[in-house]
Amino acid sequence: MRFGVLGCADIAARRFLPALARVAGAEPVALASRSPSRARAFAERFGGAPVTGYQRLLERDDVDAVYVPLPAGLRAPWIERALLAGKHVFAEKALATGGEEVRRLVEPARAGKLTLMENFAFVHHRQHAVVRRLLAEGEIGEVHEFRAVFAVPPRPPGDIRLRPELGGGALLDVGVYPIRAALHFLGTNLKVSDAVLRYDDTLGVDVIGGTRLAAPDLDVRLLFGMTTRYASGYQFLGSRGSLTVEQVFTTPPEHRPVVLLERGGRLERRTVAPDDQWGNILRHFTDVVTGAAPVAEDASAGELLVRQAELADEVRAQGKPRSALSAPDGTAFHTPGR
Numbered sequence: 248m249r250f251g252v253l254g255c256a257d258i259a260a261r262r263f264l265p266a267l268a269r270v271a272g273a274e275p276v277a278l279a280s281r282s283p284s285r286a287r288a289f290a291e292r293f294g295g296a297p298v299t300g301y302q303r304l305l306e307r308d309d310v311d312a313v314y315v316p317l318p319a320g321l322r323a324p325w326i327e328r329a330l331l332a333g334k335h336v337f338a339e340k341a342l343a344t345g346g347e348e349v350r351r352l353v354e355p356a357r358a359g360k361l362t363l364m365e366n367f368a369f370v371h372h373r374q375h376a377v378v379r380r381l382l383a384e385g386e387i388g389e390v391h392e393f394r395a396v397f398a399v400p401p402r403p404p405g406d407i408r409l410r411p412e413l414g415g416g417a418l419l420d421v422g423v424y425p426i427r428a429a430l431h432f433l434g435t436n437l438k439v440s441d442a443v444l445r446y447d448d449t450l451g452v453d454v455i456g457g458t459r460l461a462a463p464d465l466d467v468r469l470l471f472g473m474t475t476r477y478a479s480g481y482q483f484l485g486s487r488g489s490l491t492v493e494q495v496f497t498t499p500p501e502h503r504p505v506v507l508l509e510r511g512g513r514l515e516r517r518t519v520a521p522d523d524q525w526g527n528i529l530r531h532f533t534d535v536v537t538g539a540a541p542v543a544e545d546a547s548a549g550e551l552l553v554r555q556a557e558l559a560d561e562v563r564a565q566g567k568p569r570s571a572l573s574a575p576d577g578t579a580f581h582t583p584g585r
């Protein structure tokens with residue numbers, strides 16, 4: 248699979264291109280930037296041809312698939328151009344700024360029999376399969392509540408996440424992770440019942456938020472933000488105990504996840520083997536493109552892509568700009584044993 252990259256983004260250098268090098272049969276053939284010197288520097292470092300301008304990359308016949316790490320507000324138009332140029336697309340989250348945009352992207356993907364995948368690499372880490380198995384085996388009894396948090400420290404001035412004209416804001420950058428985790432574990436039958444978004448009035452972007460989702464027989468609470476310390480975890484509360492995992496969204500390949508099971512005040516730690524979530528999702532993407540794996544629920548089939556974006560829309564629509572929200576600084580749930 249011959250990949251092109253639209254934009255010499257930090258995440259392309261830090262995660263995507265190193266992970267691509269670990270995927271058999273995949274290679275970067277063209278790296279595009281608005282700036283000729285950035286494209287050249289990227290190509291010298293990672294291989295492939297430097298290209299000035301994204302459209303010129305899409306016109307190349309030697310590119311089968313493109314990676315789109317552009318700012319959230321620019322992603323949908325470039326994904327659409329890429330699909331219309333006949334390229335498979337692996338794009339950063341959030342795929343677009345709203346459900347309507349995502350629905351418009353799913354159509355050309357279907358029509359062109361092209362794979363369109365949103366990069367939620369965390370879903371492809373084995374720790375979540377372990378969690379699913381423990382829940383299915385009734386380790387904490389009947390699950391009544393799911394909580395998840397993703398919060399990151401403040402971004403430097405001028406960062407794309409702080410610029411409203413580029414689709415900045417915490418909901419689209421970090422809020423989409425706990426939403427995706429809820430969809431992963433609980434299915435698509437979820438609705439926003441309440442939401443809070445706190446805006447930075449000077450910047451004009453949302454910086455902290457939280458939402459409560461209505462799910463059959465279950466209470467779901469999600470928190471996110473980009474003003475506090477790093478926090479990334481989820482917790483299930485059940486009739487017999489709780490299950491907690493931390494560092495779940497951007498888990499590095501060397502990290503040994505620990506699943507904490509608390510029952511009747513007794514704490515048990517289950518260690519999970521490290522896993523390469525970026526390598527896994529890229530192998531999954533190339534397998535779907537080549538037909539080695541069936542079209543997955545998170546690819547062009549659409550329902551999950553659209554529902555994900557619609558839930559973010561609902562959070563925005565209901566997100567009352569209150570400041571009473573408890574800060575998403577890890578206090579979203581009590582970690583047993585601390």
Ligand SMILES: NC(=O)c1ccc[n+]([C@@H]2O[C@H](COP(=O)([O-])OP(=O)(O)OC[C@H]3O[C@@H](n4cnc5c(N)ncnc54)[C@H](OP(=O)(O)O)[C@@H]3O)[C@@H](O)[C@H]2O)c1
Pocket residue numbers: 253254255256257258259279280281282285286316317318319321339340341366368407413420497
């Ligand atoms: N999945 C993950 O684990 C993960 C982690 C971090 C970030 N991300 C996602 O990746 C995206 C990129 O994040 P990043 O930290 O890599 O950001 P970044 O370094 O600022 O990269 C964004 C790129 O977009 C291009 N761009 C095009 N028009 C632009 C404009 N008007 N202003 C600024 N940049 C523009 C630039 O490429 P050229 O200048 O070369 O054209 C720039 O390098 C984010 O939106 C985020 O959602 C995902």
